[in-house]
Amino acid sequence: MPEMRRDPLIGRWVIIDGSRFKGLEDFPREENTPSRQAICPFCPGREDQTPNEVDAVRPFKTPPDTPGWLVRTVPNKFPVLSPEGAIQKDGYGIYDQMTGIGAHEILIEGPDHEKTVTELSKEEMQAVISQYQSRYRQLSSDSRVKYVTIFKNFGASAGATVEHGHSQIIALPMVPKTVLEELKGAEDYYQYRGRCVFCDMIAQEYQDKERIIDENNSFLAFCSFVPRYAFETWIVPKAHGADFSTIEKVMQDQLAQILQSVLQKIRKVLSNPSYNYYLHTAPTGYGHGESYHWHIEIIPKLTRSVGFEWATGLHIVPTFPQDAARYLRES
């Protein structure tokens, strides 16, 4: 019989129907291997084909917009939000409107076109995470910016349009709904129980063991007990902390290690699928330091949302998280 589950964070119900899972071969296969002959604006030597870089990790002190970088961040040529202008808020009848002020940057994850994030060197992967934090800090220092979201689309069916490995960073003029819901849910839980819901989640993962995929000194990776999608995986810092932007270098490096390790497992077990991941952190200076707990959510694109999910917000998941975790843990 299908099982319904609800998470204690935002009250989301899901339906897990294990009878729909026949085996890994049921999931779609995609060719997500970068082509060798690509002429790519993100490759070294073509720095003039992107807007001027705003930040980079350049161990050899090379000048901006020249080769030599490990990681390079440039404004998106086609930004969804742009930094020029003032925020204007208006009513329009019963609706609210705001000018689309913010920023939209592309973080190029390494010089080598053929290397996906799972193949980066340790040094390159650490540079990615360090650059995440430095862009986060820089963008959130703009008083018009209320939230900075960092995410990655890998593979065409996860929305990637350029195959050279990259993440995206979007600075928003308001705290987005998904984050507000988590902040409020975590605060409600804290008010009621006096504990952080994510810390409780970690305790339960250790107790149950079966959903844990990987860990290191600072982080635990597990398949969510209430997944929206098959093989949905969370990476959560073991020590309580609401704000990603304040973590130290040693913890950044631990994050680089576990994120790459989990993505390697997903690649191996699910045949290099498309996926999305994104960072959820408390907005800097927003409060909620006791109740919220930053983390990364990884969603392999194995199934699609259909009418039922739109109508209800309920997801139907074919794979029990303990089964998904076993595949990934043992890979």
Added chain:
Amino acid sequence: MPEMRRDPLIGRWVIIDGSRFKGLEDFPREENTPSRQAICPFCPGREDQTPNEVDAVRPFKTPPDTPGWLVRTVPNKFPVLSPEGAIQKDGYGIYDQMTGIGAHEILIEGPDHEKTVTELSKEEMQAVISQYQSRYRQLSSDSRVKYVTIFKNFGASAGATVEHGHSQIIALPMVPKTVLEELKGAEDYYQYRGRCVFCDMIAQEYQDKERIIDENNSFLAFCSFVPRYAFETWIVPKAHGADFSTIEKVMQDQLAQILQSVLQKIRKVLSNPSYNYYLHTAPTGYGHGESYHWHIEIIPKLTRSVGFEWATGLHIVPTFPQDAARYLRES
């Protein structure tokens, strides 16, 4: 410059970036035409290949599970929720669990395999709507059922796995999150302004005119001012009413007319795209009769959700609703 908009119902922000819309030819083309040679379990004469019918519109008084029907409803062979058993609610550490009790039915929209919903006769289309209501009433009379959701997936990329035209009906043991958010948002609006937010929406649509696609005596169809997706279309009854299950035959027939008309326009303008539509109604006996207003939301599948939407709940839409409406209205 991109524009941000927020709806007054659930506080959802979207980003509309008209510069991303180059023309209708940018949207993907799909072959959503039913094949002629299909051997299909939903076709007349193969009634023994589905579970026994639970309801049908049979003008010729033919016996159940034999040909002659205009519309036929059967339990889904692979239900996501099933009606056998009691609802058991348990805690599991910090999580909640519930047995997956409910119902999952398939409403076969007509006997002709090659006719999509846009090609049904007036009589057939009216039978579909009348059957929606009769299934809704029947299923919601079960005290274990807290909500009945009616939706349609058309085309492979909207999740349809059988091409013979059909809708789905799922009875749930709780009111789903999406509906709860709308109920609460509408109630908050009502408390503050003493008016129904949907009635205000209709008034604004008449004032602005530019987003209206179609109307008849009972319904207005328009492209939402705050769409999540390009060409997102709402059909809203002009007279206030919270509960779909109580509408009379004349209004059912008007709904059949406008729903089919709008789907025909979408088919024509967007080259027979995949789409989802679903009904949102106040749960019977739930209250909120003054503040909520039932309606249908139609989402053509022209773009896909990617990492940014997952991270934030914000949607990036390439098409202004007034432009989408003009295409549809003039088709």
